[in-house]
Amino acid sequence: MxxxxxxxxxxxxxxxxxxxxxxxxxxxxxxxxxxxxxxxEVPDRAPRVLGVDEFAFRRGRTYGTVLVNVEMGRVVDILPDRTSETFATWLREHPSAEIICRGRATAYTRGIKEADRWHLLQNLSAAVEKTCHQHRPCLRKHAEQEETSALPVIDLPMPHLPRTPIVERARDRYTDVHRLLDRKWAISAIARHLRLDRKTVREFKTTPLDEPIASAMDFGASRRGLIDPFKPYLNSRFTASCTSAQQLFRCLPLAVAFGLLVLWGAVQVALGSATYLPFGWLPISLVAALALAAAAVFGMGVARVLPSVLTPPLLTIAVLLSVMLLRQTTDSALPAGIAPNRLALLSPVTDMPRQLLLTLSGAVHLGQSLWLLGLLATGLALLTAATRRARLLALAPVLAGAALALLVLPASARDSFVLDRAAAAPVCSGQVCVTEVHRSRLAELAPRGAEALRLLHEALGDQAPTRIQEETDLRAISEDRRLSPGLVLVDFNDPLLAHASGPDLTRLLVAQGLTPNCGPRTIWEGAGLLDLPAQSIAASWALGDHRFHPLEAADAYSRDTWTKAETAWTRLTALPPAEQRSRIARAHTAALDCRNSLPALTGEASA
Incomplete structure (x- = not known):
């Protein structure tokens, strides 16, 4: 084993x-x-072909020498250092090496005089290059003095170089280096200004433009891997001067995350119960995507101009504060905020409208797009700006975009949100009408509404409403509803009505027609809950119930209220039929006047 x-x-x-x-x-x-x-065991005699090279025990500090049998491909011995004395001693102790393939280290050069073909060619190439570099003025002068008139002139087509991002980046860096050299800048100053290594700056200074371009064209030409599917996106970001690998790594998840968010929303809409799909979501999503891209590019541009660890957190805090100060709320009938309407709309973070039929106007989409495009252009300009003047000029797009946006954005808050006329178009079946958004509810609402109108006519006579219509009026939070004697207003934001069906839907429509709640009853407003006892009594009476039927189940907080309502029901049903009908009529009138209708049912003075 x-x-x-x-x-x-x-x-x-x-x-x-x-x-x-x-x-x-x-x-x-x-x-x-x-x-x-x-x-x-180390053999007594060296192999015929011995390979010698250095390796690092600890890189930058301690090095050793590895001896290899080139023909067998096996390690022969390890020397503790890379000095010529240690290597020469080993050769004397282990003779018979005919061919030695060595590296270019100085110690090996002193130890032996032979080198392999690759190292010989590399040494020759380096020597020729060094000699030509030292005598460049003489060679250039001699080349200019040569007689070239006797040579035939051949018109060759200009070589077509592909304008890839890497080639363009090499060309731009070469141009920037020589532009600053012409201004008598030092190499160290150029390296700090352009954020390049001094060796790179020195190479751009001493070599013609063709060599950096050729190196850029050869770089990665034959390499393919997992990154290939993302190359179109990466090339577009390189074109936009997003040349940092860390920036690219951050951009990819940002774009993919937003795309997945929009896709998930689309799947929810497609698989949900929605039957009306407007196209108003498209400009809203496009503006949101533009805001995401503009913020990312502008942030990277600012970080390039102000390279500090404090730049990202301070920029984030500034953006959050500006969004909070510019944000508008829709608690009132019209959007309201601290800043003026035009200035507030520069922020793409708008509050969701409470009414389902409202949407942002086209002027808001256009103005925000102009502002965000200017912000995006400024971010791109800051990423490529190399001088203070260029950075100042980079602010021109964002200022122009802001000016155009302020001219286009609506000055009045009333014009920010508009009624979606296609969504609010009435769809009727007899005397029952809903909006296009709730067309799917009409099939069940129409027969129940006709039954409710018949019962209301029997209870109120000529004073009874004659139509059922969905409520579309705009109002502020907790603002009273605009009631009409001839209409039964239906609000699908009412939690009781939204989930009602069958006989329960008929009961709710009858209750809404006899004693309509003046205060709204939605998921964020509860004023209409005060009218539930009176509505339950009126609906039970109109439907001819022998027992009191509350519209909402009693809980620990409302048990006393429903006990009093049941007592009022008992007193009402004990009265003669004429008096019962009279009290129902007085309760109907009180509800339309936005007064408490329960005292009218119990015979007390109405508040």
Missing amino acids: KQWLKDVAVELGGRAGERMCRKLSIPAGRTRLLGLLEAP
Whole structure:
């Protein structure tokens, strides 16, 4: 077993051997496997073809020398350092090496005079390049003085270089370096200003433009991998001067996350109970995507101009404060906020309208798009600006976009949200009408509404409403509803009505027609709950119930209220029929006047 584990350690090493032993259910860790390895015996004579090169025990500090049998592909020995004396001593102790393939280290050069073909060619190339570089003025002067008139002139077409982002970046950097060199800038100052290494600046200074472009064209030309599906997006971000790998890594999840959010919303709408799909969501989503892109690019541009660890948090805090100060609320009938309406609409964060039939106007979409495009253009300009003047000029797009946006955005809050006329178009069946948004509710509401109108006519006679209509009036939070004697207003935001069906729907319509609640009753407004006892009494009376039927189940907080309502029901049903009808009529009149209708049913003075 020990020999078998040793063979595993020799062939696979520590971690791979540990995984193999785990698969075979053999308890052997990598430390045990490596402990079984023994250094091979060093042969007395060197191999015929000996390879010599250095390696690092600790990079930058301690180095050693590895000796390899080139023909067998096996390590012969390890020397503790890379000095020429240690290597020469080893050669004297192990003779018979005919060919030695060495690296270019100085110690190996002093130890032996032979080198392999690759190192020889590299040494020759470096020597020729160094010599030509030292005599460039002489070579250029001699080339200019040569007689070229006798040579035939051949018109060759200009080579077509692909304008890839990497090539353009190399060209722009080369141009910027030479522009600053012409201004007598030092190499260190150019490196700090352009955020380049001094070696790169020195290389751009001494080499023609063709060499950086050729290197950029050759870089990664034959490499393909998992990043290939994302190359179109990455190229577009490179074109937009988003050249940092960290920035690109942040941009990809940002774009994908927003796309998934929109896709999930679309799936919910498609699979949900919605039967009306307007196109108003499209400009809203496009403006949101533009805001996301503009904010990201502008933030990167500001971070490039102000390279500090404090820039991202301070910029985030500034954006949050501006959004909070510019945000409008829709608690009132019209949007309201601290800032003027035009200035507030520069923020794409708008409050959701309470009314289902409201949507943002086209002027808001256009104005916000102009402002965000200016912000995006400024961010791109800041990413590419290299001088203070260029950075100042980069502010022009955002200022122009803000000016145009302020001219386009509506000055009045009433014009920010408009009624979606297509969604609010009436759809009727007999005397029952709803909006286009709730067309699907009409099939059940129409027969129940006709039955409710018949019962209301029997109870109120000529004073009874003659139509049932969905409520579409705009109002503020807790503002009274605009009631009409001839209409039964239906609000699908009423939690009781939204989920009612069958006889319960008929009961609610009768209650709304006899004693309509003046205060709204929605998920965010509860004033209409005060009218539930009177509505329950009136509906039970009109439907001819023998027992009191509350519209809402009693809980611990409303048990006393429903007990009093049941007592009032008992007193009402004990009266003669004429008096009952009279009290129902007085309760109907009180409700239309936005007064409490319960005292009219009990015979007390109405408040």
